[in-house]
Amino acid sequence: MPQFPSVFVFCLTLLLPLLTGCSGAGEKVGTKGPNVVLISVDSLRRDHLSTYGYRNRLAPDVPTTPAIDRLAKGGLRFDDAVSSTSWTLPSHMALMTGLPDTLHGVVNNEKRLDPALSTLAQLLRARGYQTGGFFTGPNLHPIFGFSQGFDTYESCSEVDMPVESFQGTTNPRRFDMHEASHKGLTSPALLERSLAWLNEAAAKDDPFFLFVHWWDPHYDYDPPEQYAEMFDPGYDGDSDATEFYKSHQMKTPRDMQHVLSMYDAEIRYTDDHIGMLLARIEKLGLAQDTLIVFTADHGEEFFDHGKKGHQRNFYDESVRLPLVMRLPGVLPSGKSVQRMARIQDIGPTILDLCDVAAPDYFEGVSLRSSWEPRDPDVKSVAPVQILSLELPGKGINKVGLRRKDLKVVWDFEEQTGELFVLYDDPGEMNPLVFTDFDDPAHPAVRFFKQSIQELEARRALLPRTVGHVGVDDLPADLIEDLAGFGYLDNDHGEQE
Ligand SMILES: [Zn+2]
Structure with a gap:
């Protein structure tokens, strides 16, 4: 595990010299394909970005995401991007594998990726890319298969993440590790490590793929004081945003607004750090040759439908994502796309832009087809996303369908379903409730079942090398990787 000084000793001021001390790498020449920087911000609700028109009620003049606003001005903004679920592990796996959750199979903390499936990093590395990944949340740990294809794959969290904390279905160390990871601020350490890798990669001839996973907007909400003051100046109530997830309902709407403002403050804090990463790319002279992809893994609920947090529901506040891509001279600038995009489409799009064939x-x-004119003779079919939440340990087992005009959800535990016509009811407040998943009378529910069956049929196309794919049963090559990245001591590696 890399060791970092306390994140609290970092501040934006300390990072500024990093921005000015990077002139040695110079202009990159001879690049065979565009560089790729893939940015994922955890728990980032699409409708809290100023990029999508959001304004905080208490601070309407303070944009939450000025860096992403600038990125979108020079690139392509997708207005209806959708995740594969409402939590970190499976959605990031969909991002990395080009597969929705039911196909990549990493649907809960006990599963890991079948190494027969290719990752984005692996496919790019095979084409000569340097690959570096930097993450901050336990659910991005290499034990799940995320390190597959990365030359460097590092945790930038202060929280120790030994392999043993992930194993065993009722392991209390796993809970403690997740709890600890929610505290503190990780953006400075993440930026520092990413910039160091970027500087080295930029000095070499081969193109690079850099993946950066940001964690601070994930609860709890504990922004630096100056950011808290930006979004809720002078608040003297008794709402503690750091305890939001554990506590029950807020006492007053004003206290709830304080929580939302602290969430926004952490978004802005993260955006400022992303802005420094993007500034470095400019300073290195790489902006014209680098594809920037900005997205998230899922959103967050703030009692929109009676619950808070994530990993519970498929309402749009949980599954809709921000998505912005910029590649000057290739992608249109300052345009937006209304057609629905899915998280598993992001990897294939990156590969396409790098001229690398997807499996x-x-x-x-x-x-x-979102930015190039379509052949009018080819019939266009509206994209469909199958959503999944399969968490037996939490008593949650749901499947859903999201199309631009439609949402259908079936809860296997409750044996009940909800259908929303999104054009008429974008807030998902007026469900048509159904209780028979097997013999549905409504055409949309029939379409739902048919779509699930079509997806299941694709399972036969997948390459497979192992039967049981779990974190309690690690193959030798993954153990080697884990040891190489510093997640195992030598004894553990030798025992296996
Ligand atoms: Zn997440």
Whole structure:
């Protein structure tokens, strides 16, 4: 594990010299394909970005995401991007594998990726890319298969993440590790490590793929004081945003607004750090040759439908994502796309823009038709996303369908379903409730079942090398990787 000084000793001021001390790498020449920087911000609700028109009620003049606003001005903004679920592990796996959750199979903390499935990093590395990944949340740990294809894959969290904390279905160390990871601020350490890797990669001839996973907007909400003051100046109530997830309902709407403002403050804090990463790319002279992809893994509930947090529901506040891509001279600038995009389409789109073939079994598709004129003779079919939450330990087992005009959800535990016509009811407040999943009378529910069956049929296309794929049963090559990245001591590696 890399060791970092306390994140609290970092501040934006300390990072500024990093921005000015990077002139040695110079202009990159001879790049065979565009560089790729993939940015994922955890728990980032699409409708809290100023990029999508959001304004905080208490601070309407303070944008939450000025860096992403600038990125979108020079790139392509997708207005209806959708995740594969409402939590971190499976959605990031969909991002990395071009497969929705039911196909990549990493649907809970006990599963890991079948190494026969290719990752984005692996496919790019095979084409000569340098690959570096930097993460901050336990659910991005290499034990799940995320390190597959990365030359460097590092945790930038202060929280120790030994392999043993992930194993065993009722392991209390796992809970403690997750709890600890929610505290503190990780953006400075994440930025520092990412910039150091970027500087080295930029000095070499081969193109690079950099993945950066940001964690601070994930609860709890504990922004630096100056950011808290930006979004809720002078608040003297008794709402503690750091305890929001554990506590029950807020006492007053004003206290609830304080929580939302602290969430926004952490978004802005993260955006400022992303802005420094983007500034470094400019300073290195790489902006014209670098594809920037900005997205999230899922959103967050703030009692929109009676609950808070994530990993519970498929309402749009949980599954809709921000998505912005910029590649000057290739992607249109300052335009927006209304057609629905899915998280598993992001990898195939990156590969397409890098002229790297995606495997035939990928379910995700390149989004190129979103910015290039379509053949009028080819019938256009509205994209469909199958959503999944399969958490037996939490008593949650749901499947859903999201199309631009439609949402259908079936809860296997409650044996009940909800259907929303999104054009008429974008807030999902007026469900048509149904209780028979097997013999549905409504055409939309029939379409739902048919879509699930079609997806299941694709399973036969997937390459497979192992039967049981769990974190309690690690193959030798993954143990080697884990040891190489510092997640195992030598004894553990030798025992296996
Ligand atoms: Zn997440």
